Amino acid sequence: MEGVDYLAPERNKAQFDVEEMKIVWAGSRNAFEVSDRISRLVASDPAFRKDNRAVLGRKELFKNTLKKAAHAWKRIIELRLTEEEASKLRFYVDEPAFTDLHWGMFVPAIKGQGTEEQQQKWLPLAYKMQIIGCYAQTELGHGSNVQGLETTATFDPQTDEFVIHSPTLTSSKWWPGGLGKVSTHAVVYARLITDGQDHGVHGFIVQLRSLDDHLPLPGITIGDIGMKFGNGAYNTMDNGVLRFDNVRIPRNQMLMRLVLFRSIMVLQVTREGKCVRSNVPRQLVYGTMVYVRQSIVSDASCALSRAVCIATRYSAVRRQFGSTNGGLETQVIDYKTQQARLFPLLASAYAFRFVGEWLKWLYMDVTQRLQANDFSTLPEAHACTAGLKSLTTSATAVKLTSLLQDGIEECRKLCGGHGYLCSSGLPELFAVYVPTCTYEGDNIVLLLQVARHLVKTISQLGSGKKPVGTTAYMGRVEHLMQCRSDVQKAEDWLKPNVVLEVFEARAARMSVACAQTLSKFTNPEEGFLEHSADLVEAAVAHCQLIVVSKFFDKLQQDIPGKGVKPQLQILCGIYALFLLHKHQGDFLSTGCITPKQASLANDQLRSLYSQVCPNAIALVDAFNYTDHYLGSVLGRYDGNVYPKLYEEAWKDPLNDSVVPAGYHEYVRPMLKQQLRNARL
Amino acid sequence: MEGVDYLAPERNKAQFDVEEMKIVWAGSRNAFEVSDRISRLVASDPAFRKDNRAVLGRKELFKNTLKKAAHAWKRIIELRLTEEEASKLRFYVDEPAFTDLHWGMFVPAIKGQGTEEQQQKWLPLAYKMQIIGCYAQTELGHGSNVQGLETTATFDPQTDEFVIHSPTLTSSKWWPGGLGKVSTHAVVYARLITDGQDHGVHGFIVQLRSLDDHLPLPGITIGDIGMKFGNGAYNTMDNGVLRFDNVRIPRNQMLMRLVLFRSIMVLQVTREGKCVRSNVPRQLVYGTMVYVRQSIVSDASCALSRAVCIATRYSAVRRQFGSTNGGLETQVIDYKTQQARLFPLLASAYAFRFVGEWLKWLYMDVTQRLQANDFSTLPEAHACTAGLKSLTTSATAVKLTSLLQDGIEECRKLCGGHGYLCSSGLPELFAVYVPTCTYEGDNIVLLLQVARHLVKTISQLGSGKKPVGTTAYMGRVEHLMQCRSDVQKAEDWLKPNVVLEVFEARAARMSVACAQTLSKFTNPEEGFLEHSADLVEAAVAHCQLIVVSKFFDKLQQDIPGKGVKPQLQILCGIYALFLLHKHQGDFLSTGCITPKQASLANDQLRSLYSQVCPNAIALVDAFNYTDHYLGSVLGRYDGNVYPKLYEEAWKDPLNDSVVPAGYHEYVRPMLKQQLRNARL
CATH class of the missing domain: 2.40.110.10 (Butyryl-CoA Dehydrogenase, subunit A, domain 2)
Incomplete structure (x- = not known):
């Protein structure tokens, strides 16, 4: 039945104002409105259809992409879209194309590295796409x-x-x-x-x-x-x-x-x-780097939220086991094992969104200062870039993309067998985001750069150089090395200060341990290579701290809308306590928490899962994705999954004929025992 | 240059007899000979070519598979292959096809569930493929x-x-x-x-x-x-x-x-x-289940070893950074971060191989007893199946397939950007093995079955019922609940008893903790649902113990060949200590080891990586895979990667013409600013 919303019962359970959450997710009312308008524009244009991609051969597929790129450019011109709108349009067309590199790398390279004269010559040609x-x-x-x-x-x-x-x-x-x-x-x-x-x-x-x-x-x-x-x-x-x-x-x-x-x-x-x-001056370089990383983080939150949206909706549609007396089976979203895998990813999507937002602010802040062109008057920018070097030259983004990739795969698994069908949209999403782990610098190489910065920061602590920005907590290293968490009951883990301190202590202790190990080597580079696996783990701890702390920062802001902030607090708690559980070994081995406290955190985490469950569908609705953009039968807004899966199946080229090509040459001779003489 | 072995310098470093290791991997000299002969037969037959798969459309691809299946059957008949050889041939053809289900599910279902009469009617038709x-x-x-x-x-x-x-x-x-x-x-x-x-x-x-x-x-x-x-x-x-x-x-x-x-x-x-x-009698069922799981484990070790073979060889070919004075860059296999990701997977491939071998023995043992048809005289089989229920009805296999999938992906990432190309073979390998996680029972569902069995075993301890088979260690639960590891230096972690005891203690303590939690619920099912995430973790701990202990058992056997056993001891150490590091949180929170001991295990692990490094290429050569079966430019035996990657590129259909289809309709109007009037 078209028009019926099978997920309405789930939507009715939500305890917050979804429309307000959409604004929070988008970043501002204006950003929401632009996204909303452009995504509908794309979704309603048959030229941007993408459900046939999996069956096209390479040549056809590529030709189709050329067509979409031309059509997109035509629409951009016809509708006189702003730069922001044009970029949103390309985003919602949702198909990797040569234009990504033209606008995303070629133009910025000329802007960033070309002289005035070079810019005047090349940019107008590029802006009009007279050259690609x-x-x-x-x-x-x-x-x-x-x-x-x-x-x-x-x-x-x-x-x-x-x-x-x-x-x-x-x-x-x-x-x-x-x-x-x-x-x-x-x-x-x-x-x-x-x-x-x-x-x-x-x-x-x-x-x-x-x-x-x-x-x-x-x-x-x-x-x-x-x-x-x-x-x-x-x-x-x-x-x-x-x-x-x-x-x-x-x-x-x-x-x-x-x-x-x-x-x-x-x-x-x-x-x-x-x-x-x-x-x-050297500082100029940081701007570009912050920009690239910030867009990667932002892409990560988009991709992960898409996968989470599909898996969450389908988890509410899918029922399995638990039927008594022939009644309906249990929705899989109600199983704790499903929740323990799905909800941390939902929380991560929001966490990445907010760290991305903060990076965007950071980028604007840095850029504005640099554009003043008076480099000598930017001590603030200098301090900022120095302190944030670990983040900008490297790794939150990078760790996120790795997490992202695993997250998309996990969402696919959470959809059971049907997640393996192209019509679920998840294989495509995975395959598209796989390379983000490698491009813009291999993850491990970049995490080692963070680690190098952390070790350097520690070595300079004695000299009175005060660490700033995301490494500011290192300034309290003496306290962090010996503090013990005073958590005594599960609810204590809801306090931001309690959580932040153990994340800071863990990151500080792991970095200090690395620094101490390295100091035993006469050749520090040798030590660095020998212990690089530990250094990577220390860098990860630092990056996770950043994401957790930026989520807490977000919650300090004024967030309107009935029930919106409480939901975000629950998600923030899930994100932090999930990490704590997953990396228990770090927290325990560095003595930041006791086994008893770890167990209490786990109790609290379970309770948070129960709290978020009735809100899960509304929380993914807040991403405001059209069915076109999601590109997934399993993730349909209306939850009408099975009839559509059935419908999609018949579109496969193999179903063009009842008897498949090759039957007469290869199958029939086998069945009729005539293979010996058959010419294959 | 054809014929040059670019990996010869690596092969010369090996400290063991590769030919003898091939026998160990294959399971016996005879198994090796059959595999070797059939894999070469397939590799040399142009009809089994598979390097063109990625560019074929669905219909063409499918027709091609029908052709291969017919050709394979023709060869099987012509060469009068035995059942074992025929099945090996299908294995090395390495393409999912309808024959997999015919031989792997349809025939066994009739054999297992058909009456004598039904078998007599249907099996001859199926054996000759007169029906499919x-x-x-x-x-x-x-x-x-x-x-x-x-x-x-x-x-x-x-x-x-x-x-x-x-x-x-x-x-x-x-x-x-x-x-x-x-x-x-x-x-x-x-x-x-x-x-x-x-x-x-x-x-x-x-x-x-x-x-x-x-x-x-x-x-x-x-x-x-x-x-x-x-x-x-x-x-x-x-x-x-x-x-x-x-x-x-x-x-x-x-x-x-x-x-x-x-x-x-x-x-x-x-x-x-x-x-x-x-x-x-009920016991009959166990035979079939053991069979299916055993073949999944065996497939897992094959798939993982393929991916590891590709990633290991390419890691020795690829060089990056570390060049001094314009000399050669460092082989990436020499980086500790690469080793810390690659070598545990290499060790896992061997570990899965041996647990699969043990399961095969278990299956034969159980079957032989059942085939005597005198069900009443099988007390041994009864005890065995009861004790092994956790393994057979469930989970080692299942946990392995999940690990397998992550392992293949990790190997792809270890190959950097080029692993994303289809010609690397890794995307195909991943996509083919992805569904093993879901079919034959969802992982999580099955792990919960193991957990249920563990909790039941514990609850029966008081009643004097002695746990057997893979749960036998539960009989020493009192000791395991309070023992403390006496590891004092890194080398202590090389002792099998030391390692086994901490794995047993961890598994026992996690299961007991779950049992205690559940006992607090008046409705145990409710408790089971509420704490299912913890139960899954306990089940994983138990399954990992099984794999580790079977690896140690293997090392108790007489293994001939210069240096072969020492290499396996190194791999076993890597497998166990890697798990210990990865699940540090479990071992620490249950008090099985101290943070200091965890750190010593890590030191020992690093040392084992250094020991296995010069042998890594020879250890993957021991899998004896042909270049055809590997299907990977990056994993070529001769290491001649770059010229072949370059050669492969030109075969893509997009390169059929210099100017792509669609240029005149979609690109040229854009460049010439004629898009406004273009009909797209």
């Missing part, structure tokens, strides 16, 4: 270690040009999205060589394809790197391979304003081929 | 709870027939492999109704399709349920949907010999429609 750009950094043999890239850009003073060249097979550019089939231009990272000297890795704007016939320019070999994980997923993207055979570009196509990528270096090449360092 | 069968149990609305199935089989005494019917949409059979497009017959599970009375769920042999033209028989609606997770993966299988509209079958097609599935019930329907219970 990508970001060609990683190579077949080189990923995380950017300084190990092999592609060369050798300055030729005779012609005032750079010669871009791929000297080896492993120097082939490999992975850049949008490169394989579409981009006309790329920002290419290559080793700058002048006068036989290697000046490290820098960015260059290189045209790849003719603007007339789209053929690769002379000296350029280019193609797609092949199928990736999943059915549709990232196979809509033309991740590419690229080789240069002595390709020449003018000197002014080296990005000169601020030449950097993770490493910080400022350099210009003069007409004579001399390298000149300019004096842009 | 599947196993139709799960329904759209019913998975784990078999007793909740809705399909009915109503006896009509007037015609001496059963009427099979699907009364609701949710009663549609859903998921059975081989059903959608191929099977001519099925064992269908339905509620037996005689004289208006419901006798629960039983199995019936039902013909589905005409043997002449393959069309569904009257009253039968049948089709494929659509795309599933992954590119090729399980999309080669026609998982199906099936509805009955009052389909009649003769009475003698009810499987009557031993009617059971998980629940144990023995029942026949007479000509008059009377239900008669016969007296086949």
Whole structure:
């Protein structure tokens, strides 16, 4: 029956104002309204249909993506959408495409690293999509270690040009999205060589394809790197391979304003081929980094909340066991084992949302100060970036994406067998978010950077240098090393200060233990390598503290709406106590809590699960996702799952004919015992 | 360069006899020889090529599978392969197909549940593949709870027939492999109704399709349920949907010999429609269950070892960071963080292999006793099955498959970005093994069954009933509740008794704690539901103990070959100490070990990683997998990864043309600012 809301009984149980929660989730009333309007616009446009993705072959799939990208751009122009609206529209179209790299990497690279002159030349072309750009950094043999890239850009003073060249097979550019089939231009990272000297890795704007016939320019070999994980997923993207055979570009196509990528270096090449360092201060780099990480965190909360929304709704629809006298079976959401897996993920979705929001604020704050252009007057920004280095150069984002990936998979498992069907939407969601763990820096490499910062912070404590920002708690290290939690009953675990202190104590003690171990090595680098697994664990403890504390900060704010704040308090409690339970070993081995206290935390956690249960459906409704965006039969708003699953099945190409292709050649001879003579 | 072994330097480091380790892995010299011969046979036959799977559309992919199945059967007949060899051949063909269900479920169901007469009629047809069968149990609305199935089989005494019917949409059979497009017959599970009375769920042999033209028989609606997770993966299988509209079958097609599935019930329907219970003893059921679980464990060790083989070889090929003076970068296998993730999985592959071997022995032992047909003389079997109930009805297998799935994903991540490419083989491997977590019983449901058994065992301790088999350690519960580990230095953790005792103490204490909590409830079922999350954790502790103890048992055997046993001892140590580290919280909160001892275990673990590192490549070579079976460019035996990755890329259909389809319609108008007028 169309139009019936099978989840209405669940929605009626909610103890808070869902509409107000939608505003909290969106971040502001305005953000909610834009999201709401644009998501409906996309959902109602048949050109953005995506339920057929899994059955399309690669070529068809890709062509379809090109069509959607063109249609999206057309709508953006026709409706005169603002930059914010346009970006939301691309978001809700929900299909990886070359435009992601054009807008997300190519344009920012030119804005960030191009001189005024370069920006004036290239940005108008890019803004109108008269050129399409990508970001060609990683190579077949080189990923995380950017300084190990092999592609060369050798300055030729005779012609005032750079010669871009791929000297080896492993120097082939490999992975850049949008490169394989579409981009006309790329920002290419290559080793700058002048006068036989290697000046490290820098960015260059290189045209790849003719603007007339789209053929690769002379000296350029280019193609797609092949199928990736999943059915549709990232196979809509033309991740590419690229080789240069002595390709020449003018000197002014080296990005000169601020030449950097993770490493910080400022350099210009003069007409004579001399390298000149300019004096842009180091702090500028932090802005870009905060931006990238912040968008990753924000993506993480979106993806996880989608998966959680699907799993939560389906858990209320699905019934299994527990029937007495032929009555209805029990909804699986009512099982404690289901709750213990699902609700921490629901809480995580909210936790990530709020830490993402805080990072956005941080980014704006840093940027505004930098845009004043008077670098010397930014002591505040300096302190901030220094103190937040552990977060910005690294890891909350990164740990989140790993958690995210596991979280999406867990949601799929929570949907039982049907979660394995493409029509559940979960395989696609998983396959699309899998790479976030690797791109923008391998998780482990980045967590080690956090650990390095933590150890450094500790080593400087004696010198009177006061740790700031997210490491400020280290300033109370003496207290944190010896404090003991005074929790005596389960409810004590509801107190923010109690929870925060044990998270701080755990993080501090793990970092200090690492620092002590390292100090025993004559060569600290050797110690660092030997104990890197422990260092990673210390970094994780620190990052979890950040997320927990930002959730508590959020709860300090004024949050309107009937019952809204109490729900968030419950979710915050679930998030923190779940982590405490999961990492019990850390808390116990460092003596922050006793086994008895750990057990009380677990009791409290169970009680919080019971409290959140009647609100779960409303809490996922607050994400305000359309059925189009969710793309899941199991996660339908109206809960009408089974008839739709049944309907979807018949759309598979295999069902085009009753007797399958191949029956006469391969099955019938088997059944009729005529295989011996059959020609297969 | 073809023919060069780029991993030779790694192979030369090995400190043990790889050829002897291959025998250990295979289980016996004979098993090794059969596997080796058949895997080469498959690898050298172009008809079994599988590297093109990811780019095929669903129809093509499926037709290709039909072809392979026919070719495999043809070869089996031509070469007069034994049953063991035929099954190995299907294994190495490595593509899910309808034959899996025919041989793995349909035939065993008839053998296990058919009367002599039924077996004589149906088995010869099935053995020659004159009929093709599947196993139709799960329904759209019913998975784990078999007793909740809705399909009915109503006896009509007037015609001496059963009427099979699907009364609701949710009663549609859903998921059975081989059903959608191929099977001519099925064992269908339905509620037996005689004289208006419901006798629960039983199995019936039902013909589905005409043997002449393959069309569904009257009253039968049948089709494929659509795309599933992954590119090729399980999309080669026609998982199906099936509805009955009052389909009649003769009475003698009810499987009557031993009617059971998980629940144990023995029942026949007479000509008059009377239900008669016969007296086949309950113990018979255990044989089948042990068999199914044992094959799941065995599959788990295969899949995990494949993933580990790929990740280990690629970790030795891949280099990143650590270059000094322009020299080679460091092999990623040398990083401690890589080792701490990779080597526990390598150790797990071996651990699962040995527990699988033990289960195989257990199965043979139980079967031989049952086949004597003199049920009364099997006290030994009775004791054995009772004691092993926790293992057989449930969970080691199940916990393993979950670990397996996470393990394959972890291996993919350990390969960095390139693991996301289909040519790495890892996405396929993951997508194929994902469903093992759900089928054959949801993990959590089964773990709760173990927990129930553990609690029951504890409650009977007072009554003088001695726990046996895998729960025998519960007999020493008084000692285990209060013992303290006397580990004082890292090397103490190498002693089997020391390790076993802490694993036993942890498992016993967690189970006892659960039992105590439950005893406080007046309604024990209520307590069971409320504390199910803790019960699951206790069950996991018990299962891990079993795997660890079976690994130690293996090491008690005489194992020939230079250096072979020492390597296995290292792996066993890694497996146990990794679990101890991962579940530190359990061991500490139950007071089995002190924080200091936990830290010493970690030190020992790190040292074991260093010891296994030079042997890692040889340890995965011992799996003896062909490059065909591995199906991974990253895992190639010769380590020649990069040129082959590059070569593979060009095979993608997107690279058929330099300018992609869709360029003229969708990209060019964008670049030329003509989108406004374009018809999309």
